[in-house]
Amino acid sequence: MRFLAAFVLLFVSACTAAPDNDASQVAPILTTEDAVDIQTFAQPEIARVTHVSLDLELDFEGQGVSGSATLDIEAAEGADTIILDQDGYVVSAVTAADGAELPFETGEAQDGKGAPLTITMGDARQVTIAYSANNAAALQWLTPDQTAGKKHPYLLSQGQATLNRTWIPTQDSPGIRQTWDARIVAPEELTVVMSGLSGGDAEAAGEGKHAFTFEMDKSVPPYLIAIAAGDIVFQELGPRSGVWSEPSMIEAAASELSDTEAMIDAAEKLYGPYRWGRYDMIVLPPAFPYGGMENPVMTFLTPTFIAGDRSLTGLIAHELAHSWSGNLVTNANWTDSWLNEGVTSYFENRIVEEIYGKKRADQEAALAFANIEETLAEVGMDAPGTSLHQAVNLDSIGSAIIYDKGAYFLRTVESIVGRERFDAWLEQWFDNHAFQPATSAMMLADMEANLVKDEAEAEALMLREWIYEPGLPSNVAKPDPAAFAEVDAAAKLFTDSRELNDAAWGGWTSAERQRFLAGLPRRLNEAELAALDEALKLSDSTNNEELFLWLELALENQNERVVPIAEEFLVNVGRRKFVAPLFETLMDQGAWGEPIATRVYAKARPGYHSVTTGTVDEIVGFSG
Structure with missing residues (x-):
């Protein structure tokens, strides 16, 4: 115990000493009470993972991955076990660097947390875990019909907050930063990208297969290990930025992202150098559950931000900013x-x-x-x-x-x-x-x-x-009330008299349009909704933020005309921000909306990521 206590004191002192900003150094473990992560089984003050090396093959037919994860471990003197997070992957063997088999056991599972995987490592400080992961909650396997190209399957991952423990054996906690590398074998017609720097062109890996390699030499929280694979192509945007997407989307994606390099320059001007080398992005199929995910060197993006006029590119600024706040x-x-x-x-x-x-x-x-x-x-x-x-x-x-x-x-x-x-x-x-x-x-x-x-x-x-403290402190710097003065006046005019200045709408920014839609009366009859739609062409909007607000308003008023539009939207878009409120709105309409929600969800659910279904299942009352 005295050795363990000394180790804890070492970590505490590392947290309070002058920081070492060399990314190759092992990040300190915080041991204060407010830093303890109750959502992991790991005991990093005793033994912690510092590096993960993945060697995996993708199985699209079986919707799983299999292979090995080799972990480098830092442990207190005398520590002979390490605890990892396990939530569904199946371990077949654990070995030390010399090939000796190591005992392991899986403990009792806890709802929403998985189970502890305890490895008796003795004095070994590198272990290799042979395993497979099928139906992992972090991984979404799309059929060809669920892609834009309709020819090849697609894989995407979403690990935040604690889903990577469903396919990667490690200590899945944001405070246990790790470096990593990977070798991924995939069908030869597909391209693989990950949230690490590419090792170069793919190499042959058996008949009909090839292997891609990646490395992240900077310590990152494990939720930032991400993968995507499909029929994707690349277009350069600037000297250190570019975008991946399915071929049919690449031109629109590159056009929408044309300000990326300028954003990187602006961010560096504000708060110092960008430290990750490249800033690439991948525009995923619309099944992706979030607007974006800040995976290092490979931001994952929903296609719903593509409006044709760069009006929703605040999303890109947000994911880029995570390169400092969140990733760094x-x-x-x-x-x-x-x-x-x-x-x-x-x-x-x-x-x-x-x-x-x-x-x-x-x-x-x-x-x-x-x-x-x-x-x-x-x-x-x-x-x-x-x-x-x-x-x-x-x-x-x-x-x-x-x-x-x-x-x-x-x-x-x-x-x-x-x-x-x-x-x-x-x-x-x-x-x-x-x-x-x-x-x-x-x-x-x-x-x-x-x-x-x-x-x-x-x-x-x-x-x-x-x-x-809860709530909003009294000193809050409120926004300028003039920011939306014209728009708020227009919304009030419509509320009071149903008069509409559709000419002004054409000159408004997307933020102004969203403000106007949010400020409309929540109770409108069929004729009023039809007049709005006809004047502002809301049902035809290519801006998904605006279309969502319109659909929400129309469904609140049980408008039959928008039901086919809403159904198409819900079937083709898996972004939880949009999907969950629309299903909730339908369910709130009782006898009118509930049958629509149930019917549409049965059709849409197979195309949603577990992040989205985890929310909408409860809203709709889906029990499988």
Whole structure:
């Protein structure tokens, strides 16, 4: 025990000493109470994974992967076991580097968490796990009919928050950063990409197969290990950026992403160098459950952001910003998700301001503030999930807290201390905690030590209240009420008299259009809905944010005309942000909407990722 205690003290001192920003170094483990991750079985203060080496073959017919994972381990002197997270993959053998078989056992499973895989490693510090993973929740296997090309199958993964333990044997916790490499064997007609730098052209790997290699030499939280495979092609966007997609989508994707290199430059100007080498993206089939996922060097994107006019590219700014907040400095556990998403949402808005101007940035920030207000009105100002640091991970509150309230916290701090001081502080935060986990307490302490100049300013900032208390502090820097003055007046005019200025609509930004749609009366008759649709061409919109708001409004009013449009949308789009509210709206309509929801979900569900079905199953009452 004295050896284990010494090891713990070593980790604690590593967390409090001057940081070492060399990405090749093993990131420290945080051992304070608020840093402990209750969503993992791992005991990293005793034995932790530092590197994962995957050697896997993709089986599209069986919808699984098989092969091995070799883990490098750092352990306390005298430690002879390591605990990994296991949620469905099947282990056939574990061996040491010398080939000796090692005992292992799977413990009792816990709902939503999987089970502990305990390996008795003795004095071995590298182990190889032979395993297979079928029907893994992180992996979505699409048939050719579910792709744009209709010729080849497709694989995509989504690991956040704790789904990678369904296909990768490791310690699946954001605070246990790891380097990794991979060799992936796939059918020769498919191309594989991962969230690591490519090792070059594929090599032959047997009849009808070839192998791709990847490496991530910077320590990352394991949820950022990601894979996609399909009939995909690449187009360069700039000297360090490019996009992958199915061939039929590549031109539209590249056009929509043409500002990417300028965004990278803007981000570096704000908060220091981009440290990941390349910034590539892949536009996935619409089954992908999120808008985007910030996987290093290979951001995963939904095609629903493609509007034809780059009006929704704030999404790209957001995923790029994660290269600093989230990927570079990561929340140690999921109760501090705002350290990733809130900081990133603030950073996103600054990039948007640099590239598209202050008007668009202010409008998008105002939409976010409206989201906070709407959510707090619904759940209550004192609801436990409305603090930034959460006692438990409450995903059900949605994006308004960890994304939008987190961003408004930083906007408020900036407004009080001034942009110049704030930017200098945030850049040093990224620098001094690069490639390390962090907690709310760490950020609070850093602000108090490196940003706050005196007691009066500390009182004005209300830092602790923002982070640890529910609701919205009184000092919040509210958005400029003039940001949507014209739009709000138009929405009021329609509300009061049903008069519509359709000419103004044509000149509005997407944020303005979204604000207008959100401000319309929630009860409209068939004729009023038809007049709106005819004047504004809402059902024909190529902007999915606007189309979603229109469908939600029309379904709330049991409008039969939009049911076929909504059905097509729900069958072809798997993005949870859109899908869940529309099914919820249908179910709320009782005898009118429930049969529609049940029928459409039976058709749509096979094309959804487990992230989406996990939410919508409950909404619709799907029991399998």
